[in-house]
Amino acid sequence: MFTKIVRAGQVVFLRIEDLLNKIFSSEQNILYYHGAMPNFFMWILFLSGLLLFAYYMPTLEGAYQSVEYITQKIPFGDMIRGIHRYAADAMLITVILHAVRVYFTDRYREYRIIAWYSGIALVFMMTFIGISGYILVWDERSYQIVTMTRDFLAAFPIWGDSWAHAFINDEAISNYTMAMSFFIHTGTSFALLVMLWIHYMRISRPVVNVTWALGCLLGGLVLLVSGIYPATSGPEAVLIQTPTYFDMDWFYLWIFPVMKSIGYGWTWIALTVATLFVIFLPNFVDSRDDEPASVDKDKCVGCKLCSVDCPYEAIYMAPRTDGSKFKEIAVVIDARCAECGLCVGACNFDAIELPAHISHDYMKDIRVNLEAAA
Amino acid sequence: MSDKKKVVVIACERSVNLDKELEGSHGANLKGVDNAYVVQVPCSGIIQPRMIESAFDDGADGVIAMGCQIGDCHFREGNKFCRERILGLRPPVIKKTVPKNRLEGLWMSEPQVETFKDRVRDFQDRVASELEKEGASAS
Numbered sequence: 364m365f366t367k368i369v370r371a372g373q374v375v376f377l378r379i380e381d382l383l384n385k386i387f388s389s390e391q392n393i394l395y396y397h398g399a400m401p402n403f404f405m406w407i408l409f410l411s412g413l414l415l416f417a418y419y420m421p422t423l424e425g426a427y428q429s430v431e432y433i434t435q436k437i438p439f440g441d442m443i444r445g446i447h448r449y450a451a452d453a454m455l456i457t458v459i460l461h462a463v464r465v466y467f468t469d470r471y472r473e474y475r476i477i478a479w480y481s482g483i484a485l486v487f488m489m490t491f492i493g494i495s496g497y498i499l500v501w502d503e504r505s506y507q508i509v510t511m512t513r514d515f516l517a518a519f520p521i522w523g524d525s526w527a528h529a530f531i532n533d534e535a536i537s538n539y540t541m542a543m544s545f546f547i548h549t550g551t552s553f554a555l556l557v558m559l560w561i562h563y564m565r566i567s568r569p570v571v572n573v574t575w576a577l578g579c580l581l582g583g584l585v586l587l588v589s590g591i592y593p594a595t596s597g598p599e600a601v602l603i604q605t606p607t608y609f610d611m612d613w614f615y616l617w618i619f620p621v622m623k624s625i626g627y628g629w630t631w632i633a634l635t636v637a638t639l640f641v642i643f644l645p646n647f648v649d650s651r652d653d654e655p656a657s658v659d660k661d662k663c664v665g666c667k668l669c670s671v672d673c674p675y676e677a678i679y680m681a682p683r684t685d686g687s688k689f690k691e692i693a694v695v696i697d698a699r700c701a702e703c704g705l706c707v708g709a710c711n712f713d714a715i716e717l718p719a720h721i722s723h724d725y726m727k728d729i730r731v732n733l734e735a736a737a
Numbered sequence: 738m739s740d741k742k743k744v745v746v747i748a749c750e751r752s753v754n755l756d757k758e759l760e761g762s763h764g765a766n767l768k769g770v771d772n773a774y775v776v777q778v779p780c781s782g783i784i785q786p787r788m789i790e791s792a793f794d795d796g797a798d799g800v801i802a803m804g805c806q807i808g809d810c811h812f813r814e815g816n817k818f819c820r821e822r823i824l825g826l827r828p829p830v831i832k833k834t835v836p837k838n839r840l841e842g843l844w845m846s847e848p849q850v851e852t853f854k855d856r857v858r859d860f861q862d863r864v865a866s867e868l869e870k871e872g873a874s875a876s
Binding site for chain 1 (some may be wrong): 743745747760765766776779782783788792795808809812815819829842844848870
């Protein structure tokens, strides 16, 4: 059953891909840049965030006013704010596309498991950044986010009160709360880069940049949306008044309606179960038998071509100690090998082979067929 | 026996879905296309230049290397590398003695079965005219 769903999803993706190839050509097909697109939006966010950072004041008195100042007084301030707001949504949308696609095309497990786990961590980090970003505006929605997050953390069975206290950063909501939110917002953004480095591990030559044309298209879309629906604040938060305004951003703030409808305890349970489900998703599928590429040390001349071409950084060159006239030998790291055979195609000396797919057997097949036809 | 030119297709098993399209004693004859033989490999990136050379040596009139659409390799870069080797841009490149006019790279996805067969038939016709040209220049 499980495999059938995955297969159906894969065929759907291939059909969409064909269509997009006809429209955009394969060089500009957005499905071939599903990993580069979030990266593109991330750099837009860093850049626009830097501009907002210059005028923003993380205090209870100053936050709302400074955001209004940026929006109304700074040239193009409203545009920068809109870009920062909508690029964040675009980033999460493309991340979801990326995750769904790698799942259905079966490119997320075994030799790619590091990317799967670090990807889950990246989504969590993005959600922290997004939620803390909505606190910084300090309108009535921000106030509700702070109180609900505090209560949500307090409901955690282990050290709940300490988590809540660490988040509020004081006995009650104060300027230190704003400082903490600002720290979570920017600090996690930089930590995101470290996690991204882990995300790219074991991927030779990752595709991290979109083409110029796609960059213009995606950037233009964000600009267009921020022009049509300008990012605005609700009424300023006043600590002695009960806040009512809550404009939804379903990509980052979805958890708050969930908390409201099922309660904090159940939200914790649901969140834990969902996270564990995603973490263990690769384990629901049987992995195949491992038959990694093997190097014939008598034939290897140390030309490095296989180690350069390996798309998963599974081959490295080691110095030879067996008295051969060649200086280096290719060594396969079995756990990283995807058994794709790219190294076989790169070797002109028959020195590396996949035990399950010997290249000479293929040549023999070809010969047998041609002889039968003659 | 058909007079169609003998074509060997070295195909990535993840590109055009040929599960129901192969027949014959060795299970390599492409249904509906005479004299076309398919050998399936895990990825087009595994295709060594020597595999193509040996197919010509064994009497193939034309060779097609087929992988998935460029940009969508399951193993990230296999089809790109295979294409570059055919074009002579990536080592190891194909020997100069290999008749490059009778060698083709096809980059297609799983559902494109019929398009694939059409392309093979077109290729056979092109190989025939190339062979005629070669014969004319040799004599």
